[in-house]
Amino acid sequence: MSTAMIGGLYGLGTLLLMFSGMPIAFALGAIAVTFMILFMPGASLDTVTLNVYEEMASITLLSILLFILKGAAIGKSRAGADLYAAIHAWMHKIPGGLGIANIFACALFAAMAGSSPATCSAIGGAGIPEMRARGYSPGFAAGLIAAGGTLGILLPPSITMILFAVAAEQSLGRLFLAGIGPGLLLVGLFSIYAAWRYRKEYRQALAVYAAGGAKSACLDEQTMTLTDKTRMLPRVLPFVVLLIGVMVALYGGYATPSETAGLGGVLALGLIAIVYRMWRPAQLTPILASALKESTMLMFIIGMSLLYSYVMSYLHISQSAAEWIVAQQLSKWALLGTVLSLVIVLGFFLPPVSLILMTAPIILPPLKAAGFDLIWFGVVMTVVMEMGLIHPPVGLNIFVIKNVAPDIPLQDVIRGVLPFVGLMFVAVALLCLVPGIATWLPDLVMGAAT
Secondary structure (H helix, E strand, O other): OOHHHHHHHHHHHHHHHHHOOOOHHHHHHHHHHHHHHHHOOHHHHHHHHHHHHHHHOOHHHHHHHHHHHHHHHHHOOOHHHHHHHHHHHHHOOOOOHHHHHHHHHHHHHHHHHOOHHHHHHHHHHHHHHHHHHOOOOHHHHHHHHHHHHHHHHOOOOOHHHHHHHHHHOOOHHHHHHHHHHHHHHHHHHHHHHHHHHHHHHHHHHHHHHHOOOOOOHHHOOOOOOHHHHHHHHHHHHHHHHHHHHHHHHHHOOOOOHHHHHHHHHHHHHHHHHHHOOOOOHHHHHHHHHHHHHHHHHHHHHHHHHHHHHHHHHHOOHHHHHHHHHHHOOOOHHHHHHHHHHHHHHHHOOOOHHHHHHHHHHHHHHHHHHOOOOHHHHHHHHHHHHHHHHHOOOOOHHHHHHHHHOOOOOHHHHHHHHHHHHHHHHHHHHHHHHOOHHHHHHHHHHHOOOO
């Protein structure tokens, strides 16, 4: 059987198992083992556990588990709600300030937790009810939080970027730094849209009220004294200091990513013990259980994805696909457009973790041969994968929001997130036109890449 036929069967079998509802890790493992039995030497089955272990025994992957622990410690405490309340207190006078406060809170929480679902859940639990109480439409409120949560895979420490650095064999420090500029760009674009949309909804509510209709809550003026604002700071500042300290340790060269993640996890546990008095076993159990559950799930996916990629490579599927792409002799930007289109389509069905590990062997060699900076591409691909978190039919963040606010109809949530998908397309276009948005900071801090 030809490599093309084997590759076609491999892809078709993967899609069938995915759509069957089987968990992603088991689907990838099952299809990989099946093709090992059918097309590889019988002795190869004896090496399954060894291959998976060797691929997972990476000191870089250890940082993922420790960052998850840090995120669980912050997410399961009141740190997220307090962070949101403090930003809201200082920004409530700005038009659309409540929506912008939610975006900033998502960005800061994402930078501390490194997880999109955790950001949506922690900030959405406080932010969505507050926005709706202040007259924001349900779809707008849901879209803000769902889109803000996507920053969790772009702003460091990002679990997705850690995996891309491993798959592409690139510097994790450079990749983290490269995500900061585009992350701030998206924060700015989201904030501008939030202010514009709020003013639109405010004018509509004002017109309804002037015509004798009901008065919307967004027309009520809210005042907060300086005392109210400063009262919020003591609980938030320690976590901001933690974020800054972790970044200084990582980018200052004082600690490796794994050491930094461990330091962040320990300090986060210490802070919630001091600030929120969460130190008893009954209080820590949900945090540790959440971290263990998420870590186990993620490592299962990583392990099976690596086995899946190994089988793809052994059967020359990935090499043949890469050679076929190169043989099309596409121009540099047509190649990039084709690759990103593939990522968008796969993003309908796959989470970022699986998408990176499954596609890296196919898409990275042609891109490198075409002269693209893989650090820059890693950031662009991350932004594209962010779209997958909020666009149907899968859109993980959409379903997290439905869990946080189950009374908001799914169609309203989808309509609320679509403008943010458009803004992400704008961000990708800007990154292509001005690559320095991503590359200037790592070049400044770590020197130009050789």
